[in-house]
Amino acid sequence: MTVTAPAWTTAPAELYQEIQQFYAQQMHLLDDGRVAEWAGTFTPEGVFAANAQPAPAVGRDAITEAAAKATEAYAAAGVQRRHWLGMVAVTGGTGDTVTARCYALVIETPRGGRPEIKASTLCEDELVRAGGTWQVRDRRITRDDLI
């Protein structure tokens, strides 16, 4: 049984590490175009919501479909995307669920061109421990240009 604990001021080192590593590995999958594996980093009924989208994607199939469309469009355009997540704050949780808040940049480089920051965003996550890793149960992305 999981007991709800008060919000941490500072997460334990081991936990903070795990979240950092999870974010790195998760975004490598997306930027490498491994969209099904990327969707697998969400819970089966996971939610991906963004203020740039009219409605959230719910569940791995919907998340895969949305990611695949974007991935194909970028590949066709010859653009390499890189998602940088940083300034990670673990804002609460128990041992098996955490809430986290971080910044995310999308950096795009066209073949033969210069890198640009396409979007600066705030990322708010509910994460759950699943087996040996973490999964996203709920992600809310707020693009800074749309607020």
Add this chain to the structure above:
Amino acid sequence: MTVTAPAWTTAPAELYQEIQQFYAQQMHLLDDGRVAEWAGTFTPEGVFAANAQPAPAVGRDAITEAAAKATEAYAAAGVQRRHWLGMVAVTGGTGDTVTARCYALVIETPRGGRPEIKASTLCEDELVRAGGTWQVRDRRITRDDLI
């Protein structure tokens, strides 16, 4: 009593974590416009010095005032700021005080516009342990365009 120890080559994992988390939480406060709480992450007589400013801000009142002015100007202009601190090196210290050196970017996004890197800087800190967290006793910001 605090005994001065030789500079670390590598900080203990627990300490390095804490500094990373402190930086994330501290900059979230500033970027959220919570300027009094931001000033509270400095010691009561804390110093904020920058090569872009004629004189350092000393003490929480002065730090609050400077941050409030900037925050109001950005809000009026419809610009969201995000401070990214990274490449953190803990360069010395004892268990209760540390010196740290990191890079800091200021990324600004106007409403309806594109994100831009407003400033690339070097951040040099003296941090002290205070209760369950860290505080900045002395921060020196060096903007790369002004050196």
Add this chain to the structure above:
Amino acid sequence: MTVTAPAWTTAPAELYQEIQQFYAQQMHLLDDGRVAEWAGTFTPEGVFAANAQPAPAVGRDAITEAAAKATEAYAAAGVQRRHWLGMVAVTGGTGDTVTARCYALVIETPRGGRPEIKASTLCEDELVRAGGTWQVRDRRITRDDLI
């Protein structure tokens, strides 16, 4: 004797920290123009390969020479470089050698000018433990604009 272990899904906290700190300290050396010390963060026969270069630099002398040339050119042009490594994934290894994969940005600021992202890259490393720190045995840099 070092026994090869299966790839980690998640690196131990202590190790992950060490790699993060190594990257920060290593790139501070380069950005500060301390090129011989920078080259000393590679093994004596270390390899630095990049898709932007016709051939890899092999060994500390070659790495020093390449870094010194670039450093002098930037200094003469009045440009401050900052290398940001992030989104670090430790992808495998034993206790004494690891493979890591991260993103690297080069941010350049001309004196009196605006910061720009000069390059967005993928960095793939083989690292070995040497004394109290880590060294790069093999680094492969893939610039996103050249793929």
